[in-house]
Amino acid sequence: xxxxxxxxxxxxxxxxxxxxxxxxxxxxxxxxxxxxxxxxxxxxxxxxxxxxxxxxxxxxxxxxxxxxxxxxxxxxxxxxxxxxxxxxxxxxxxxxxxxxxxxxxxxxxxxxxxxxxxxxxxxx
Amino acid sequence: xxxxxxxxxxxxxxxxxxxxxxxxxxxxxxxxxxxxxxxxxxxxxxxxxxxxxxxxxxxxxxxxxxxxxxxxxxxxxxxxxxxxxxxxxxxxxxxxxxxxxxxxxxxxxxxxxxxxxxxxxxxxxxxxxxxxxxxxxxxxxxxxxxx
Ligand code: HEM
Numbered sequence: 001x002x003x004x005x006x007x008x009x010x011x012x013x014x015x016x017x018x019x020x021x022x023x024x025x026x027x028x029x030x031x032x033x034x035x036x037x038x039x040x041x042x043x044x045x046x047x048x049x050x051x052x053x054x055x056x057x058x059x060x061x062x063x064x065x066x067x068x069x070x071x072x073x074x075x076x077x078x079x080x081x082x083x084x085x086x087x088x089x090x091x092x093x094x095x096x097x098x099x100x101x102x103x104x105x106x107x108x109x110x111x112x113x114x115x116x117x118x119x120x121x122x123x124x
Numbered sequence: 125x126x127x128x129x130x131x132x133x134x135x136x137x138x139x140x141x142x143x144x145x146x147x148x149x150x151x152x153x154x155x156x157x158x159x160x161x162x163x164x165x166x167x168x169x170x171x172x173x174x175x176x177x178x179x180x181x182x183x184x185x186x187x188x189x190x191x192x193x194x195x196x197x198x199x200x201x202x203x204x205x206x207x208x209x210x211x212x213x214x215x216x217x218x219x220x221x222x223x224x225x226x227x228x229x230x231x232x233x234x235x236x237x238x239x240x241x242x243x244x245x246x247x248x249x250x251x252x253x254x255x256x257x258x259x260x261x262x263x264x265x266x267x268x269x270x271x
Contacts (some may be wrong), residue, residue: 023216030209037202037241040185044248047182047256047263057177066177073162080155087152114171121176 009086009093012099025072032069055104063122067115072105125190127224147211154204161201183265190267195249202245210238 009015039057044052055096056062082099086092130137168188173179188194213234221227255268 009141023153026209026212027216030213032210033205034237034241037206037245041244041248043182043252047259048186051263054180057180063177064221070166075167077155077159077162079154080151084152099133114166118170118176121178124178 009096011095013062014097018079018082018100018103022076022083025076028072046119058122059070059097066122067118069109070114070118074110078103078106086121112117126222127218127227128238151208151211154208158201158204158208161197161204164197165201172188181202182263186265186266190254190265191251199246203242203250206238206242206245227237 010019018120040052041108042053048082079100082103085099086096136142169243170176173184189198214231217227217230217234221230254265256264261268261270
């Protein structure tokens with residue numbers, strides 16, 4: 001067994017799990033974006049066609065899934081800023097752990113502000 | 125053929141444009157822009173309108189795209205996010221594929237899908253007709269003339 005190297009950023013703990021989450025959320029958002037460009041393209045087919053498909057976004061099941069999408073975007077976006085700071089800011093690597101919790105905190109605050117409103121619309 | 129990775133501690137062997145570096149920079153620059161673009165997109169579509177997601181329909185989109193500001197906003201989002209996402213997926217494909225043929229096929233497919241959707245989305249934004257002939261009147265925005 002190799003001994004644990006000191007001071008790695010991307011193996012184990014926050015450095016690694018933040019990256020795993022970044023990758024999973026990135027893939028999820030990518031596939032949503034493919035669908036989203038296609039559903040929006042229906043405005044060019046017929047108003048009725050667009051309205052029928054967009055109505056599925058307003059159902060309880062998909063409405064609740066949208067919370068997952070918003071959470072994924074908030075995390076991926078804020079953590080992306082953290083990655084850029086680690087790369088470009090001289091103290092970035094030193095504060096990567098703190099910055100991760102700032103990312104999670106900021107994402108949580110915005111999510112908490114958004115979720116009740118959105119659920120009221122979906123179920124109201 | 126298996127995937128060959130150059131040893132990171134030796135000088136670059138190829139004297140070509142450093143596309144990997146430009147891609148790396150693009151991920152960070154486009155990412156910063158996308159935070160603003162997407163947050164405003166979500167707020168203006170899901171938070172500001174009375175009724176949130178329930179208020180989205182053809183007339184709502186027509187109202188937004190009547191303003192060139194939102195056309196260009198959405199165009200910037202489309203291009204930046206599609207290229208960012210596709211390039212990110214390319215990184216992941218590079219990480220997990222074992223065979224060069226599989227890797228090349230997947231990367232080729234990714235950029236093909238990207239080009240198709242960016243073209244489609246761009247055409248939709250700029251050839252959009254808010255008052256198409258023959259559509260039922262209640263689906264159209266209020267500024268359309270009676271047909
Ligand atoms: C909201 C603003 C966003 C920011 C700040 C951001 C930032 C980043 C950064 C810094 C990376 C790492 C690139 C690297 O290590 O070279 C990345 C990767 C990635 N992003 Fe984004 N991004 C954003 C939005 C998006 C969107 C909308 C999508 C989908 C269309 C997306 C999909 C991906 C994917 C698939 C990866 C690759 C993940 C990996 O290699 O593990 N991102 N992003």
